[in-house]
Amino acid sequence: MEQPAVATDLFVLLSAVLFMLGAMGVLLRRNAILIFMSVELMLNSANLALVAFARQWNSVDAHTLVFFVMTVAAAEVAVGLALIVAIYRTKHTTDVDDLHSLQG
């Protein structure tokens, strides 16, 4: 089998970089909506790695898994944003530092 023009490890490296940027976003941003966006970024980078491995192994199973991840991400975003809207109604903020009523 001939080697593809762009090797798999480059894609995986790019995916690692994007994942870490997403992780940084989750840790650093205090806005709940931005934290959700960063989580999306992390899910996406994981998908990218899966698709790269799918080409490497010539197997479509990983594509199916990516499809499932996308579905779950869509569900998660819908529920998460609904939560943010519900919290905003009562607390009038989306800053996660201000949401500490469960801190005990």
Add this chain to the structure above:
Amino acid sequence: MELAIFLLVGSVAIFAAVMMLISENPVHSALFLILNFACVAFLYLMLDAEFLALVQITVYAGAIMVLFLFVIMLLGADRLLPKPMPRYNWLTPAAVGIVATLLFVASIAIVESQLNDFEPHHNESLLRVVQSDSDFVLVDVYLDDQLIAEELSFGETSPFEEVPVGEHQITVYQHEDDPSTASPLIEEVFFVEEDNATTLIVLPAPIDGSYLLPVATDLTATEEYGTARLTIVHAADCPQTCIFDIADVTDAAKPPRLFAEELTYGTVTTAETLYRDRYVDQEFEVAAYQAGAIASARAGEEDTSRDIPPLLHHPPFEVKSNHNILWVVTSDTRAQDVFRLHGIFEDVPNRPSFGGAKAIGESLYVDYMLAFQIVGLLLLTAMIGVIVLTKEGEIIPRRRQVRRMAAIPGAPTVEEYLAARESGQRLPPPSGAKQLPESTGD
């Protein structure tokens, strides 16, 4: 070139991710995230995942990001600006440190693991049998001791069976013969290569008996959409040595177009690509001619090749996209002493192309049906959850706690009390009223 495109798109993706992180305005963040998703979709295209690239654009960059923007706008973008003083000052350097360390470790792991040296996964090897020997009425075909085709009559083709890689003994028995006692009609050793599809043709031998002719069948997806492969096998043991020319006779107005010449007994043509959209009604006609007949008809002053009767003509068949067509030219009257040609025609779909919607659909509906159902249920639950969460909460007033006292034995009813009051009598107040007699303690 491809590497340059990858580097360009990859750096745009990283740039967009960084900008998403540091943008003050959440709307800008969302727009940069859309740019990042678009870059990732482009990378999917580079990785032969066309279907996922489209889903990425529609679902992620489309639906999900619209949802994000909608919520940002709903809550008011200006009010979401970060506060000037973050609560935890130590978090920024700590997070950057942790993430940088993780990234460093991950990069070393990726580079050191030599991902590119892994062997790709192989598809199963497939085998089918075409019975083209009219001497045999019904045959069973065994691979080692395993029955792979049963009750094959002349002209029939068995479906593809998955077979393990390696050397195998293939035996053909008369139908209903017991393989442990009966002697086989054909017995041959055949090597099954990996990631391969083979058609075994039961070929009548010129004088007596028969043998198996393996024909490598290319079941990989055709390069171009709307094309099919046609392979022709000469399996007719003519009384005299007969040689065929194979021609495309779709257009009756034009002379036949030769695409395989001087086909001798036991040979296989190279796969001819049929372009679906080039034929009227997508139908294609093929015919076998005596070798040289058409060429000599063309050599004359007038081209009379149209009028030459073909030795064997196959009725028009529909060219289906990404299909593999096999036409075996054989004779069906071997037992009698008349020679007549007969065509065995077999049309099977190729494997779906990697990363296409068809391949993913097959994977979803065949291998991961249960997971697919569960994810569907999850989406439904999420939908219901969202409706419940965002339902305009009418504040339900707490029920005023009116504790109805148990009726005091002997106490008058309201009607009795009112009647007594009207007539000037004094009665203790009815049960449930404010002034109740004090409890006696027991």
